[in-house]
Amino acid sequence: MRRKTELEEQRKLQMEAEYSKKFAEIELKAIRAQINPHFIFNCLNSIQLFVMQRDYEHAQKYLSDFSYLIRKTLDFSRRNFISLADEITYLNTYLGLEKMRFEQKMSFEIVTDPTLNTAELEVPAMLLQPYVENAVKHGMNNEEHTTGLLTIRFTMIAHDMLECLVEDNGIGIERSRQLRTLPGHHQSSGMEISFNRAELLNKMYNTGIQIEIIDKSTRETQESGTIVRVLIPQL
Amino acid sequence: MIRAVIIDDERNSRDIIALMLQRYCPDIEAVAQAANCREGIARIREHQPQLIFLDLEMPDGTGFDVLTGAYDATFETVFVTAFEKRYLHTIRLSEVELILKPIDRESLQHAVQAVRQRLETPGKQERYDVLLHNFGKPARDAHQIVVPLTDGGEYIASIEQIAYVESGADGTLFSLSNGDLLQSRRPFRYYTELFSGMRFYQVNNHQMVQLPHIRHIDHERLQLHLHNQSVLDITERRKKELTTVWKQQA
Numbered sequence: 458m459r460r461k462t463e464l465e466e467q468r469k470l471q472m473e474a475e476y477s478k479k480f481a482e483i484e485l486k487a488i489r490a491q492i493n494p495h496f497i498f499n500c501l502n503s504i505q506l507f508v509m510q511r512d513y514e515h516a517q518k519y520l521s522d523f524s525y526l527i528r529k530t531l532d533f534s535r536r537n538f539i540s541l542a543d544e545i546t547y548l549n550t551y552l553g554l555e556k557m558r559f560e561q562k563m564s565f566e567i568v569t570d571p572t573l574n575t576a577e578l579e580v581p582a583m584l585l586q587p588y589v590e591n592a593v594k595h596g597m598n599n600e601e602h603t604t605g606l607l608t609i610r611f612t613m614i615a616h617d618m619l620e621c622l623v624e625d626n627g628i629g630i631e632r633s634r635q636l637r638t639l640p641g642h643h644q645s646s647g648m649e650i651s652f653n654r655a656e657l658l659n660k661m662y663n664t665g666i667q668i669e670i671i672d673k674s675t676r677e678t679q680e681s682g683t684i685v686r687v688l689i690p691q692l
Numbered sequence: 693m694i695r696a697v698i699i700d701d702e703r704n705s706r707d708i709i710a711l712m713l714q715r716y717c718p719d720i721e722a723v724a725q726a727a728n729c730r731e732g733i734a735r736i737r738e739h740q741p742q743l744i745f746l747d748l749e750m751p752d753g754t755g756f757d758v759l760t761g762a763y764d765a766t767f768e769t770v771f772v773t774a775f776e777k778r779y780l781h782t783i784r785l786s787e788v789e790l791i792l793k794p795i796d797r798e799s800l801q802h803a804v805q806a807v808r809q810r811l812e813t814p815g816k817q818e819r820y821d822v823l824l825h826n827f828g829k830p831a832r833d834a835h836q837i838v839v840p841l842t843d844g845g846e847y848i849a850s851i852e853q854i855a856y857v858e859s860g861a862d863g864t865l866f867s868l869s870n871g872d873l874l875q876s877r878r879p880f881r882y883y884t885e886l887f888s889g890m891r892f893y894q895v896n897n898h899q900m901v902q903l904p905h906i907r908h909i910d911h912e913r914l915q916l917h918l919h920n921q922s923v924l925d926i927t928e929r930r931k932k933e934l935t936t937v938w939k940q941q942a
Contacts, residue, residue, distance in 0.1 A: 494774075495774050497775070498775050501794045502704065502793040503704040504794075506705075506708040506711070509711050509715075559702065559703075560703060
């Protein structure tokens with residue numbers, strides 16, 4: 458008798474574990490890679506300008522970059538992990554389009570440690586994009602600089618640990634948080650989505666991804682700005 | 693000539709508005725541009741335009757902040773936006789002109805034509821009062837709506853006052869809580885979309901009721917009795933769902 462209840466207990470626990478995994482998967486699907494619709498329509502708007510100005514070469518270039526980005530977004534949204542090489546190309550194209558929109562108001566740089574095997578390393582699909590998007594926005598929102606400068610760095614800090622840094626020269630997360638609590642300013646949902654996704658991935662795959670947001674003013678430097686540090690263990 | 697100021701944080705966006713105006717609305721002269729709210733307010737004060745083209749989301753605030761800072765009832769506004777779902781509703785309720793990016797020629801000309809007519813017949817600018825009223829209120833039920841009437845006039849109602857709306861021959865009929873009726877020029881479809889996500893429920897294919905106005909549901913006769921004495925029919929299929937949502941909000 459007792460043995461039977463024990464077995465039942467065990468089976469029940471197993472079922473519960475199954476369910477919670479299924480639930481996490483569904484949740485993950487819902488918050489997977491997305492691109493800000495605001496960005497999409499503004500890109501199309503900029504491409505329209507080239508057409509109207511009869512600058513067909515630029516119109517053609519940005520139209521194909523834009524198509525690449527949409528195609529990749531659709532593709533990545535079906536996957537949990539992609540290669541670092543794909544991520545770098547994606548971010549490069551994304552930032553190129555942002556630069557088209559804002560011209561001299563922003564510049565960017567992606568620095569990859571030359572010893573990295575970018576085709577082999579894996580990162581969660583589009584986990585970084587919302588942080589990069591935020592950095593673009595904040596970098597340009599600092600009256601002390603005319604140009605928003607954005608740097609993304611990929612480095613191995615241990616034999617199985619990839620470090621991604623997204624750095625801007627904006628006013629820093631602390632000050633922009635204060636501004637955002639004023640009425641009329643919205644909270645950044647993209648960053649929240651990324652954070653939740655990382656947590657879920659950690660739960661499901663034991664990935665151990667860590668995300669840290671550093672305001673440069675808390676370091677002993679003269680610069681302002683924000684650094685997002687994402688650690689992705691390579692399994 | 694109508695003097696216009698273009699306020700948008702993206703240069704491409706300002707350029708395209710200027711270029712399209714030049715080509716398709718030659719009576720509008722873009723006299724100045726601004727890249728943020730602060731500059732926008734300064735250019736408006738400096739140039740005293742009759743029309744502004746206004747972006748919604750800018751680095752130092754929103755288009756509403758520009759209006760709060762500079763609106764003096766002498767100029768008209770056309771909002772230009774890529775995708776700001778949460779603001780679109782507020783703007784649509786106020787009947788202030790709105791065009792979406794990428795801008796197409798017809799929408800631009802349509803918006804400019806509406807503005808031209810308003811500039812020719814100066815009067816009270818209630819739509820902007822409604823806009824700023826709604827912008828300051830997070831609760832949608834506290835919002836006001838500008839109803840463009842079939843006789844050419846306008847009526848300002850608070851959303852709470854609306855008992856139900858009904859599809860009419862050349863627009864939509866509004867029934868208010870005090871029993872008054874209004875004839876809007878807008879089609880019924882426009883309002884079913886505008887009121888979705890609020891406390892409205894479409895009871896049949898030509899009527900949409902606001903839930904707190906229901907006094908009683910007659911399950912046998914498939915009828916709704918409203919506080920303002922109106923009686924509406926409800927389809928069998930929708931009755932069950934309505935009963936649930938009505939109880940939930942009460």
